[in-house]
Amino acid sequence: MQGEIRMKNYKLLTPGPLTTTSTVKQEMLFDHCTWDDDYKKITLKIRKQLLQLAHVSQDDYTVVLMQGSGTFGVESVITSVVGDDEKLLIIANGAYGDRMRDICEHAHVAYEFISFAENESPDAKKVIQILGEDSSITHVAMVHSETTSGILNNIESVAKVVKEHQKVFIVDAMSSFGGVDIEVGKLGIDFLISSANKCIQGVPGFSFIIANKQLLIESQGKARSLSLDLYDQWKTMEKDGKWRFTSPTHVVLAFSKALEELLAEGGIAARSKRYYNNNRLLIQKMAEMGMASYVDIEYQGPIITTFYYPENKQFAFPDMYRYIKKRGYAIYPGKLTTAETFRIGNIGEIYEEDILNLCDIIRDFLAEV
Numbered sequence: 286m287q288g289e290i291r292m293k294n295y296k297l298l299t300p301g302p303l304t305t306t307s308t309v310k311q312e313m314l315f316d317h318c319t320w321d322d323d324y325k326k327i328t329l330k331i332r333k334q335l336l337q338l339a340h341v342s343q344d345d346y347t348v349v350l351m352q353g354s355g356t357f358g359v360e361s362v363i364t365s366v367v368g369d370d371e372k373l374l375i376i377a378n379g380a381y382g383d384r385m386r387d388i389c390e391h392a393h394v395a396y397e398f399i400s401f402a403e404n405e406s407p408d409a410k411k412v413i414q415i416l417g418e419d420s421s422i423t424h425v426a427m428v429h430s431e432t433t434s435g436i437l438n439n440i441e442s443v444a445k446v447v448k449e450h451q452k453v454f455i456v457d458a459m460s461s462f463g464g465v466d467i468e469v470g471k472l473g474i475d476f477l478i479s480s481a482n483k484c485i486q487g488v489p490g491f492s493f494i495i496a497n498k499q500l501l502i503e504s505q506g507k508a509r510s511l512s513l514d515l516y517d518q519w520k521t522m523e524k525d526g527k528w529r530f531t532s533p534t535h536v537v538l539a540f541s542k543a544l545e546e547l548l549a550e551g552g553i554a555a556r557s558k559r560y561y562n563n564n565r566l567l568i569q570k571m572a573e574m575g576m577a578s579y580v581d582i583e584y585q586g587p588i589i590t591t592f593y594y595p596e597n598k599q600f601a602f603p604d605m606y607r608y609i610k611k612r613g614y615a616i617y618p619g620k621l622t623t624a625e626t627f628r629i630g631n632i633g634e635i636y637e638e639d640i641l642n643l644c645d646i647i648r649d650f651l652a653e654v
């Protein structure tokens with residue numbers, strides 16, 4: 286039976302859901318009761334650990350867990366903290382920045398939008414200019430690791446400008462939190478959003494928000510949606526760890542285990558190092574095979590890499606995808622609007638040996654086409 290399961294299995298080289306450990310998966314074999322004290326304690330423990338990973342204290346910050354995928358978390362923040370008489374500046378250089386605009390359109394949140402090339406980190410000088418021109422802007426939002434391309438945006442330079450102008454700073458750190466160290470307090474990030482199934486290496490089912498406590502309290506009553514009301518969700522959870530509506534119990538148990546395993550690995554520093562090693566090795570090996578990466582190495586994050594199709598080959602991505610999948614790995618199609626590309630992620634239970642295996646498989650595939 287075990288053998289059969291393994292036969293069907295492949296490792297995910299995708300930006301999440303990702304390959305988790307068998308010990309994380311095993312946690313989900315228990316059907317936990319939600320009002321039980323043991324369960325509520327797990328929620329409280331998770332929230333505390335996330336504050337520590339973000340380098341913030343519980344006097345200034347708090348954590349809200351929100352049912353749903355990562356987008357539910359982003360939507361919850363935007364529609365709960367930007368009031369009817371306020372305005373959000375969205376800084377975008379990829380699909381996830383664009384999605385924030387979509388959220389504003391749906392919920393009728395007032396916004397300003399600036400976009401940069403998908404392989405270009407947003408320029409803080411441009412942000413200064415816009416904040417200077419439009420004093421009605423109250424909040425600024427951007428993506429840290431733009432998973433569309435794999436670029437790691439320079440949030441530090443933008444954070445400085447946002448704080449100088451005393452605006453509220455919202456960061457979608459979905460695919461970076463846990464895999465890249467982020468000094469949430471020092472940077473003055475007021476709302477940081479990430480989810481269970483990315484660098485913490487849990488399974489999909491909820492997102493989490495690391496929130497400036499004072500600003501969260503001040504946002505009471507602004508939410509446009511009941512289920513995604515960030516303040517209400519927090520208020521209930523803050524009491525004793527009970528979730529407001531049905532919580533994804535299995536996902537919470539798996540996440541708790543995943544956090545323990547992150548700490549056992551050596552925390553964010555060690556995990557970041559492993560991801561960076563995977564990533565740089567992959568880029569080097571792919572370059573040796575004539576496949577260039579799209580983002581300049583200076584801005585390339587450790588999470589996922591976009592590669593151009595090889596120039597000198599008759600190339601069909603679905604053929605390569607099937608060839609690689611048969612041999613034990615799943616990769617990702619490209620998401621750029623400007624070039625033909627594909628993506629390879631290296632977050633999750635992925636090690637140097639996997640990268641070397643994958644590159645051997647790709648080499649064999651290229652030799653056959």
Ligand SMILES: *Cc1c(COP(=O)(O)O)cnc(C)c1O
Nearest residue numbers: 354355356381430432457459460
């Ligand atoms: C994964 C991701 C999201 C959320 O996507 P979901 O499909 O809703 O989980 C948002 N932003 C970024 C940068 C992401 O990588």
